[in-house]
Amino acid sequence: MKRKNKFGLVPKLILGIILGILIGSYLPDPIIRIVITFSSLFSEFLQFIIPLMILAFVTMGIADLTQGAGKLLGITALLSYGSTLIAGTIAFTVGINLFPSFISTDIIKTIGNPEEGMLKSYFTIELKPLLDVTAAVTLAFIMGLCISSLRHKEIGDTTYNLFNEFSKIINKVLDVAIIPLLPLYIMGTFANMTVSGQTFIILSVLWKVFLVVICLHLLYLLFLFVVSGSVGKKSPFKMIKNQIPGYLAAIGTQSSAACIPVNIECAKNNGVSKEIRNFVIPLCANIHMAGSMITITCCVTSVLLMNNMDTSLGIMVPFIMTLGIAMIASPGAPGGSIMAALPFLPMVGIGADSALASLLIALYIAQDSFGTACNVSGDDAIAVIVDTIYKKFIKKDTTAESPAEVAK
Numbered sequence: 001m002k003r004k005n006k007f008g009l010v011p012k013l014i015l016g017i018i019l020g021i022l023i024g025s026y027l028p029d030p031i032i033r034i035v036i037t038f039s040s041l042f043s044e045f046l047q048f049i050i051p052l053m054i055l056a057f058v059t060m061g062i063a064d065l066t067q068g069a070g071k072l073l074g075i076t077a078l079l080s081y082g083s084t085l086i087a088g089t090i091a092f093t094v095g096i097n098l099f100p101s102f103i104s105t106d107i108i109k110t111i112g113n114p115e116e117g118m119l120k121s122y123f124t125i126e127l128k129p130l131l132d133v134t135a136a137v138t139l140a141f142i143m144g145l146c147i148s149s150l151r152h153k154e155i156g157d158t159t160y161n162l163f164n165e166f167s168k169i170i171n172k173v174l175d176v177a178i179i180p181l182l183p184l185y186i187m188g189t190f191a192n193m194t195v196s197g198q199t200f201i202i203l204s205v206l207w208k209v210f211l212v213v214i215c216l217h218l219l220y221l222l223f224l225f226v227v228s229g230s231v232g233k234k235s236p237f238k239m240i241k242n243q244i245p246g247y248l249a250a251i252g253t254q255s256s257a258a259c260i261p262v263n264i265e266c267a268k269n270n271g272v273s274k275e276i277r278n279f280v281i282p283l284c285a286n287i288h289m290a291g292s293m294i295t296i297t298c299c300v301t302s303v304l305l306m307n308n309m310d311t312s313l314g315i316m317v318p319f320i321m322t323l324g325i326a327m328i329a330s331p332g333a334p335g336g337s338i339m340a341a342l343p344f345l346p347m348v349g350i351g352a353d354s355a356l357a358s359l360l361i362a363l364y365i366a367q368d369s370f371g372t373a374c375n376v377s378g379d380d381a382i383a384v385i386v387d388t389i390y391k392k393f394i395k396k397d398t399t400a401e402s403p404a405e406v407a408k
Contacts, residue, residue: 013365016183017190024194032191033119039188040121042181043353048127049173050343050352051136056167057340059140063147063160071394072386076280079382080288081324087220087290088297088320094216095209095301096311102208103305118192118355137343174339182361189358206363209302213367216294217374224290224381232384234271239384242269243377250373256285259376267383276387284379289327291374292337296323299363300348303356309349319347337371338364 023032131139147160221240229236246266249259260282267277297320304311326340338361342352350356364371 012183013186013362016185016187017362020187020190021194023187024191029119029195032195033122035188035191036119037121037123039185039192039358040124042185042188043358044125044127046178046185046342047353048129049170049178050339051129051131053170053174053339054136054343055131055140055143056163056170059144059147059163060167063144063151063163072276072279072390073283075389076283076382076386077287079385080284083224083288083290083378083382084293084324084327085320088293088323090220091213091216091294091297092301092316092320094212095298096305098212099209099298099302099305103302118196174336178339182365186358186362189355190362193355193359206302206359209298210363210367213295213298214370216298217291217370220290220294221374221377221381224378228381228384232271232388234384239270239380242266243380246380247373247377250376251369256372256375256379259372260285263376263379267380270380270384272380272383272387273391276390277383280383280386281379284382285376287327288379288382289324289337289375290378291371292327293320293323294374295364295367295371296338296341296360299360300345300350303350303360304348307356315348319344322347 023035151157151160225236225239229239243266246259246263249262264277264281267281301311322344323341326344327337342357345352345357
């Protein structure tokens with residue numbers, strides 16, 4: 001999609017944070033409350049959209065995942081989900097052991113409750129969602145599974161097309177109303193946090209988290225290419241070199257989908273057969289979110305530690321496993337993964353419309369380029385593994401469904 005504005009989302013977000021801090025520091029409370037009122041109204045709208053987003057994207061994700069090359073589909077989906085879970089587990093393990101070294105008890109006591117001392121908006125408009133999040137997720141799974149089983153038989157195609165158009169409508173809302181207004185929403189949140197005296201303390205911790213996240217992205221990519229190189233009998237360092245164009249394209253576009261053509265060419269240079277790269281790369285662009293998982297897990301862990309909240313395995317493991325599935329529902333826009341994760345933040349005690357949630361959105365989008373680059377580059381590593389399995393075990397089976405047919 002072509003964008004006329006030259007000012008990208010990340011600069012806008014950074015500008016929103018800076019303006020929010022300046023507004024909260026120097027303007028009088030009545031002016032600040034105007035900005036806070038907008039943030040409050042936007043939050044209500046966001047909560048209204050989230051269940052519809054989950055219903056649209058999860059339904060289509062499940063319906064689409066059950067199409068295609070039979071065995072290859074199952075193998076690719078399993079590898080992608082497994083990689084995403086491993087990434088989340090590593091991120092949590094590193095975070096829970098490393099973050100306490102710079103998130104001290106003194107910082108925790110100073111931070112307290114970020115919402116204490118914040119100003120109130122002038123007014124609010126209650127906008128109740130049509131569905132609560134649990135109902136939306138349940139209905140999405142039911143509809144997705146049923147549509148996938150009925151497609152090309154009786155009524156499945158009609159219902160599929162209905163949800164396909166519904167998902168495009170929600171994508172349009174996200175692209176036109178949600179994502180562009182996020183910087184203003186973040187500005188209001190940071191203005192309010194500045195008034196309460198929390199902003200600089202929190203940011204002094206989060207920049208260190210940011211550096212840890214980037215390092216984890218790079219180390220996890222090295223791990224993936226070493227594993228795929230071992231399986232495919234290829235040099236991991238040569239594959240990493242071939243992947244550089246895809247990595248840079250992802251940093252520039254912040255979109256896995258936009259990088260598919262470049263990434264397919266990278267897979268070609270890594271020796272992945274045409275039928276496999278045309279099948280796996282577009283599929284993994286939607287279901288393999290290791291980079292996003294690393295970022296969200298680290299950000300959530302740091303926020304929980306800062307607020308002295310529960311970070312036990314009983315809380316985090318179900319969250320990571322659920323998040324791995326939720327990533328399938330993420331829209332193809334900057335910040336899409338964190339938007340898809342919002343409904344599941346209450347699993348760890350963070351309100352989906354709270355100040356802490358907006359803080360997570362800000363930190364996530366600030367590094368979204370690097371997270372997307374990790375997602376995209378990991379797709380090629382998985383393609384090498386799938387291609388090796390295909391050539392050794394599936395291609396010999398003449399009765400197996402041809403993935404080339406699926407790629408058409």
